[in-house]
Amino acid sequence: MEFLVSALKANRKASYADIKAKADEKKLEIYPIMFGRAQALLGIVKSAKRGTGKFAKASAVKRGVAPTPSTGPGRRGRQPDANSKSGQIRELLKTGMAASDIAKKLRCTPALVYNVKARAGGGVAKRGPGRPTKATSGAGPSLNGIAGILDMVKNSERERTQLRAALERIQTVLAAALG
Numbered sequence: 001m002e003f004l005v006s007a008l009k010a011n012r013k014a015s016y017a018d019i020k021a022k023a024d025e026k027k028l029e030i031y032p033i034m035f036g037r038a039q040a041l042l043g044i045v046k047s048a049k050r051g052t053g054k055f056a057k058a059s060a061v062k063r064g065v066a067p068t069p070s071t072g073p074g075r076r077g078r079q080p081d082a083n084s085k086s087g088q089i090r091e092l093l094k095t096g097m098a099a100s101d102i103a104k105k106l107r108c109t110p111a112l113v114y115n116v117k118a119r120a121g122g123g124v125a126k127r128g129p130g131r132p133t134k135a136t137s138g139a140g141p142s143l144n145g146i147a148g149i150l151d152m153v154k155n156s157e158r159e160r161t162q163l164r165a166a167l168e169r170i171q172t173v174l175a176a177a178l179g
Contacts, residue, residue: 001034001037001038003023003026003028003030004019004023004030004034004035004038005038005041005042007019007022008038008039008042008044009042012042012044016032016035019035085106085108085112086112086116088106089102089106089108089112089113089116089117090116090120092105092106093113093116093117093120099113099114099117100113
């Protein structure tokens with residue numbers, strides 16, 4: 001690192017390849033990250049304060065620390081804007097207006113209205129016929145004492161009887177087809 005800093009002090013515009021070649025002659029091992037750090041130490045390139053990057057902001061949000069101007073907002077991506085078309089759709093959805101009426105009024109497609117409506121819900125969206133809702137937590141059903149365990153046993157018993165009935169129906173269909 002000392003070699004890099006001294007080389008950059010001598011020539012601030014030196015490239016990594018030039019300094020790497022000189023380091024190889026002296027049998028020194030340097031890497032591009034070291035070159036960048038040396039440039040940052042000398043103020044040749046700007047670097048952010050440690051602990052203020054994307055990872056630190058995401059960690060702060062996960063810990064539940066209130067977002068500050070340095071950590072940014074709690075959500076990624078573009079922030080909702082009341083003047084945008086999607087903002088206008090959100091406002092009209094709050095009034096209870098039908099999606100087709102909103103689409104006609106704002107001259108947009110009903111698909112856009114439904115998309116904004118689904119994203120504005122914030123909760124787990126309905127997934128369609130026959131598809132279970134996404135689990136909100138990866139832990140599965142909670143075992144709140146004996147009542148939770150009893151509910152799990154009842155559910156597994158109900159599933160077992162449903163599967164047994166389905167297998168019996170399949171068996172009768174196969175017997176009728178083969179016999």
